[in-house]
Amino acid sequence: MPQSPPSERSPKRRRSSSPNKDGIENVIEISPTGGALLVLKELAGVKPVTLQLSQDILEATSNMFASMLQNARLPEEPKVHEVLMYADDEDDVETLYLLCNILHLRNDKLPPRLSVDALCSLAKMVRKYKCTTAVGRATMGWFDRLYSAAKAGTVVVDVWKMIEAAYLLDEPVYFARFAEKWVLEEPLATNSLAAAVKTADDSIKRLAVELHNRRQAQMIALKSDVDLLVNPCSVAFSKSARHYTDYAPGMMPDPDDDGKMSGSICHVDEQAATTFLGSLRDESIWPPLAWPTTLGALVSTIQAFRIPEYDDCDKCDFCEDVKTAFGTAVELIKKMHKERLWGLCLDCFRAGGINAGECRYEHSKPRLK
Numbered sequence: 001m002p003q004s005p006p007s008e009r010s011p012k013r014r015r016s017s018s019p020n021k022d023g024i025e026n027v028i029e030i031s032p033t034g035g036a037l038l039v040l041k042e043l044a045g046v047k048p049v050t051l052q053l054s055q056d057i058l059e060a061t062s063n064m065f066a067s068m069l070q071n072a073r074l075p076e077e078p079k080v081h082e083v084l085m086y087a088d089d090e091d092d093v094e095t096l097y098l099l100c101n102i103l104h105l106r107n108d109k110l111p112p113r114l115s116v117d118a119l120c121s122l123a124k125m126v127r128k129y130k131c132t133t134a135v136g137r138a139t140m141g142w143f144d145r146l147y148s149a150a151k152a153g154t155v156v157v158d159v160w161k162m163i164e165a166a167y168l169l170d171e172p173v174y175f176a177r178f179a180e181k182w183v184l185e186e187p188l189a190t191n192s193l194a195a196a197v198k199t200a201d202d203s204i205k206r207l208a209v210e211l212h213n214r215r216q217a218q219m220i221a222l223k224s225d226v227d228l229l230v231n232p233c234s235v236a237f238s239k240s241a242r243h244y245t246d247y248a249p250g251m252m253p254d255p256d257d258d259g260k261m262s263g264s265i266c267h268v269d270e271q272a273a274t275t276f277l278g279s280l281r282d283e284s285i286w287p288p289l290a291w292p293t294t295l296g297a298l299v300s301t302i303q304a305f306r307i308p309e310y311d312d313c314d315k316c317d318f319c320e321d322v323k324t325a326f327g328t329a330v331e332l333i334k335k336m337h338k339e340r341l342w343g344l345c346l347d348c349f350r351a352g353g354i355n356a357g358e359c360r361y362e363h364s365k366p367r368l369k
């Protein structure tokens with residue numbers, strides 16, 4: 001059996017020879033035939049409470065519980081006997097009770113909803129007892145309800161705490177969703193993570209830094225996107241695009257029969273560009289100085305952007321066709337934004353960049369060479 005790392009405080013335990021459950025008060029039969037008895041000082045006002053658990057399940061799901069069992073058994077004691085253990089005083093009893101029910105697949109005992117704090121507390125305990133794999137899917141419903149409530153605005157949810165919980169519970173879908181929510185909704189002027197990571201361990205600190213960097217990278221990517229919209233417009237104001245109607249740039253119109261110059265400069269593109277830039281400005285999409293305070297507000301504005309009507313029926317063969325080029329750019333950017341991974345992917349984060357294998361959260365990624 002693997003030993004618990006020396007850095008972790010080993011739970012209080014009492015060596016005991018085969019305790020008889022009948023002599024113990026307030027037994028909760030999580031596993032009615034189980035041979036592991038875990039004593040909690042108190043649960044829901046009842047003191048003390050003993051959880052009857054399965055030795056096999058504890059051993060199969062958690063190396064830490066396996067060590068506790070090993071340490072609680074007398075050396076000569078056969079495995080089949082009951083083993084009495086005492087919960088770590090530091091453990092939150094409600095969370096420990098919940099964890100034991102999850103490990104024993106007691107779905108009938110799981111609450112339909114968990115608060116953000118309760119889910120975080122569970123996540124930390126799961127990490128402590130190293131039973132992430134066994135707990136995994138049981139938490140999906142709780143994440144889903146909190147995510148839906150946060151999206152609908154019916155509950156104020158600390159998004160950073162949810163990202164941290166999803167990370168500790170190795171929950172890829174809600175990790176990506178809450179990370180996206182943070183990147184898009186956290187006001188650009190703030191750095192709320194600075195305080196959050198002061199007491200965190202190294203992996204959580206790295207997560208906070210990566211998330212912050214992600215938002216910076218997305219902001220730069222959005223500036224490039226806006227450049228893609230502005231470029232077809234700016235070309236209309238360049239000297240190289242300046243032309244007389246029906247004459248290529250640089251060419252002078254032919255004199256008429258009287259020998260007079262009769263051509264006029266073509267303004268079709270220029271007026272299109274002015275109209276489109278004006279609409280980008282009105283919608284606070286351009287210039288970046290006019291952006292809203294969150295990236296999400298900008299992305300929504302771009303999604304909702306409608307190209308203003310512009311009649312370019314007077315255009316000639318030498319026009320740059322700003323109207324078409326601008327329309328193509330708008331469609332391209334809307335499509336890119338729908339497919340973009342705004343937040344972080346858990347598998348890529350764990351891989352330290354881009355995960356070479358298939359990620360559990362589906363997203364597009366650059367091909368690795």
Ligand SMILES: [Zn+2]
Nearest residue numbers: 266316318319
């Ligand atoms: Zn023209």
Ligand SMILES: [Zn+2]
Nearest residue numbers: 345347348359
């Ligand atoms: Zn990934």
